[in-house]
Amino acid sequence: MTVEEQVRDIVAKITRVDKSIITRQSTFKEIKADSLDVVQALVAVEEAFGIEIPDEEAQKFQNFGDFVSYVENRVAKEEKV
Amino acid sequence: MSLEGKLALVTGSGRGIGRAIALKLASHGADIIVNFFRHRDSAEQTAKDVEALGVKAEAIRANVGDPAKIDEMFDMIGNKFGHLDILISNAASGVGRPVVDIDVKAWEWTMDINARALLLCAQRAAKLMDGRGGKIVSISSLGSRFVLPNYTIVGVSKAALEALTRYLAIELAPQNICVNTVAASAVETEALKFYFKEGLVKDSRQLTPAGRMVIPEDVANVVAFLCSEEAFMIRGQTIIIDGGTSVGLFALAGKGE
Numbered sequence: 001m002t003v004e005e006q007v008r009d010i011v012a013k014i015t016r017v018d019k020s021i022i023t024r025q026s027t028f029k030e031i032k033a034d035s036l037d038v039v040q041a042l043v044a045v046e047e048a049f050g051i052e053i054p055d056e057e058a059q060k061f062q063n064f065g066d067f068v069s070y071v072e073n074r075v076a077k078e079e080k081v
Numbered sequence: 082m083s084l085e086g087k088l089a090l091v092t093g094s095g096r097g098i099g100r101a102i103a104l105k106l107a108s109h110g111a112d113i114i115v116n117f118f119r120h121r122d123s124a125e126q127t128a129k130d131v132e133a134l135g136v137k138a139e140a141i142r143a144n145v146g147d148p149a150k151i152d153e154m155f156d157m158i159g160n161k162f163g164h165l166d167i168l169i170s171n172a173a174s175g176v177g178r179p180v181v182d183i184d185v186k187a188w189e190w191t192m193d194i195n196a197r198a199l200l201l202c203a204q205r206a207a208k209l210m211d212g213r214g215g216k217i218v219s220i221s222s223l224g225s226r227f228v229l230p231n232y233t234i235v236g237v238s239k240a241a242l243e244a245l246t247r248y249l250a251i252e253l254a255p256q257n258i259c260v261n262t263v264a265a266s267a268v269e270t271e272a273l274k275f276y277f278k279e280g281l282v283k284d285s286r287q288l289t290p291a292g293r294m295v296i297p298e299d300v301a302n303v304v305a306f307l308c309s310e311e312a313f314m315i316r317g318q319t320i321i322i323d324g325g326t327s328v329g330l331f332a333l334a335g336k337g338e
Contacts, residue, residue: 055119
């Protein structure tokens with residue numbers, strides 16, 4: 001399973017939307033994620049990948065694709081270390 | 082008043098009221114464990130500022146809404162220090178919604194962080210205070226007894242916190258542990274900007290007989306006193322810090338318009 005698929009599963013589970021509608025271009029608003037959904041998704045992703053996502057970084061995410069890219073980069077860095 | 086040689090855990094002390102409490106307890110000589118969840122940089126800054134006061138500091142990440150994370154945090158404290166003298170249950174979160182829009186997820190998130198965390202932290206802290214006594218102080222708000230717009234879940238969680246404080250105070254008294262809570266009116270912090278629009282903050286200033294809003298240091302001063310031996314006979318109380326707002330509600334009615 002790719003990072004993107006794992007993050008999509010987590011976001012879909014928290015927002016209770018069908019994961020097929022979540023694309024890299026989807027905004028949190030489009031998938032009806034409120035601020036609590038976003039925080040819970042961040043926390044769940046942090047735990048799944050063993051990383052920390054500072055709020056300052058998370059606030060820059062414009063869409064699901066930004067979120068996935070950030071996690072992919074962090075996971076790649078962790079693997080290098 | 083001296084807290085020299087005491088070890089204090091302050092949950093949610095990266096910013097706002099928690100940070101002010103951490104610095105105040107440190108200024109009285111206590112070593113501080115700075116707990117944080119979402120803001121590592123702020124917590125590390127608080128720890129640095131605590132150390133600059135000549136005491137020890139350690140930042141620990143834990144979501145106090147998650148029982149497993151609370152256990153991990155206390156396991157770490159137990160293993161590293163073997164004891165704890167002061168627990169400040171300050172970390173809070175909340176979802177601001179009208180009553181009709183509250184769902185189970187928002188309710189549980191807020192109650193878990195604001196109310197259940199005090200229970201679980203107090204249970205673990207009491208074990209680390211066994212044989213030496215201790216102080217537990219939690220942070221409530223006036224929303225526990227007064228209705229504020231979109232504040233339902235937080236207000237209810239704070240009411241639970243205050244009730245829990247009374248039970249803890251009695252049941253932990255034989256272990257020489259003093260338990261109290263402080264309830265402030267709107268405090269000038271980043272969180273306040275999140276919850277309320279400027280209008281309410283402005284009203285709050287005008288409706289405070291003391292002439293200004295409560296600042297984090299006002300809360301920290303009372304918390305530090307409750308952590309001192311001078312406050313030994315205060316048990317299970319909710320101390321209100323609001324510049325007289327709540328007792329002057331009727332006298333001040335209309336002044337916020």
